[in-house]
Amino acid sequence: MLLEVENLRIHYDKVEAVKGISLSVDEGNISTLIGANGAGKSSILKAISGLIKLSSGEIRFEGKRINDVPAHKIVGLGIAHVPEGRRLFGLMTVQHNLRLGAYLQRDKKHLEESFQLVYEHFPILKERQGQLAKTLSGGQQQMVAMGRALMARPKVILMDEPSLGLAPIMVAEIAKIIKSLKEAGLAVVLVEQNASLALKLADKGYVLETGTVALEGKSEELIGNAYVKKAYLGG
């Protein structure tokens, strides 16, 4: 097991946003968390990345407890986070955004390889490397956000709503890239409101409702589930 979350609880002030959630992510697998706004999906990712404190529970990465690891030390363990809304460094070039993704990497040769890897996945970014990130289209910005995470050469990427606000053709493109990341051996935790897209991509799915896991299972089972169909797949 690569990443495990056990009995996670998160409070914002006195409001409990996540109420005892457990999940696990296997190496080289895509797991998805689907659910409505406010179901606690993003909070779980932020807790894994050390951006918010958990009230109780445990997060383990490669068997080690990482609850109290500060945010800036998480990426070095092999966990990269693509935040919701891309959150690029808009006033910096594409190349500098990518460089910062590998901030901890000081080895020139290794860096060069990482750039090459990212440009293989996202050839358009090579053309745009000198451009300010804020001047890119939404889809290209999402690519930079994913590329930035990839620069860290992580074992798992946490992706928060990568399809949000993108045109359908771009969504398909992003989906293809997520698949190729899996083929390259990466694990992905995909948080999505677009449930049909997420379940098609994922090996395993968790349906979150108001801070608890309402349903979990293999994606194909969830796709066939009558409740999921009705509530999330518009069928």
Place this chain on the structure above:
Amino acid sequence: MALDELTQMTLTGINLGLMYALIAIGLTLIFGIMRIIQYAHGEFYMLGAYVLYYWAAVLKLPYWVGIIVSAAVIFVVGAALQLLLFRPLHGKNILYSLAVSMGLIFIISSGGLLTFGTIVKGIPSVVTGGVMVFGAFYTYERMVISIVSAGLILGLWYFLQRTTTGMAMRAVSQDPEVSSLQGINTRRIHWIAFGMGSAMAAVAGCLMGTLLSIVPTMGFIATVKAFMIVILGGLGSVPGALIGGLIIGFIDSFVTTLVSADVAYIIGFATIFVILAFKPTGLFGQDWD
């Protein structure tokens, strides 16, 4: 207006402008990265000048080494104050850090009066002579000071654009949370930036102190100028601080020569008000939440 007079005012404008820019860039760096209003910034300018005074005038040690020593000492003082006083207030209401920096003005300048005395002091010049430019006498000292100021500003620009730590600073100023996701220790960046910003003010203090004279109360005026400049150029913007510094430097030079220093202040502030009316974020500024 005669050509020699015009040349003199222009050279003085550049001279003053670059030194102002040096102080203002330090301030804008601190604001951009930490989002705190550092009112005691001018006090580091004053302390920097006194470090050089004791080094060069009292201990008779080499002048240029003294500037480096002054920058290093003030870097350490600034970084230490950030760790001790400002770090605990980080993320809290901006008024808390404002109160601390206001308090620092009085503690440092009164402490300076007690320690350094109230008598005006001078730092001996090391560069003598000069050259005639269009009928105006341009001292080599002012030329060297302009070159050093410009070199430092360029150096900082290069540091921010090209080095990993510089990039991390820009990243933290844009989005601290996402910066930490990249592995950047934002707390480390904070004390480095505070130290660097303060050291830049210290170097400006050394240069200005060499041209003019030094007193323990000189910091306040420097703070006022620095704030005029960063508001004019746009809070958090390094190019803004440079352009703003030059604008205020030119106003000070021209208006002081042609009318008086008091009128220079009035025109300086009036210029800021006009620019803010058309561009509330300053020339190169952005909207800060």
